[in-house]
Amino acid sequence: METPIGQQQYPPPPPYPQQWVVQGTVVVVEKPPRDYVLLSLFNTIFLNTFCFGFVALIYSIKARDCKVVRDLEGATRHGKTAKIINLVCIAVGIVVTITMIILSTTVAKNTLEKWNLMERSLNQLKSYHRHN
Structure with missing residues (x-):
């Protein structure tokens, strides 16, 4: 059999082994912690009861800053604080x-x-x- 111009003829693949070994890397992607900036901004503008909305906005910005510098523990902590203050602000x-x-x-x-x-x-x- 003649090979067309520009193509090479490759040898047949070797026979497959009886046992397969699968190697791979498992990548676990975690969701970044939430910072609740939009909710805090809403509470600051519309429901700023006893300045809770403003305080929640400060914690939300701290959480976002921690996310930027990849401090996920700090971002989670500040995000949870912002969430609690936002819920208190809404309830009050x-x-x-x-x-x-x-x-x-x-x-x-x-x-x-x-x-x-x-x-x-x-x-x-x-x-x-x-x-x-």
Whole structure:
């Protein structure tokens, strides 16, 4: 059999051994620790109750800085702290918001009742003066 120009004819592969030995490297890829910067930024802008959002933002930035320098232990520690502070900020923000809604509706209701009472008293006083 003639070999085409530019191609070589290779010898057949050797027979395979009876036992296979598999060698390889297992690469374990870990997820980088979370830094919660976006959640902290949201809490800082919208729910900054008692400055918890700002403190969470500081810890989030520390966690991101630790990730950049490949200090995964520090990034994990600061990330967990930021997460806890963010959750506290959200919980306190919800409680404060609900409390403010309840208080404002109660005050508005009491003010309206007092206004109506004052208006009725004024009308009674006017009708009393008309008859006298």
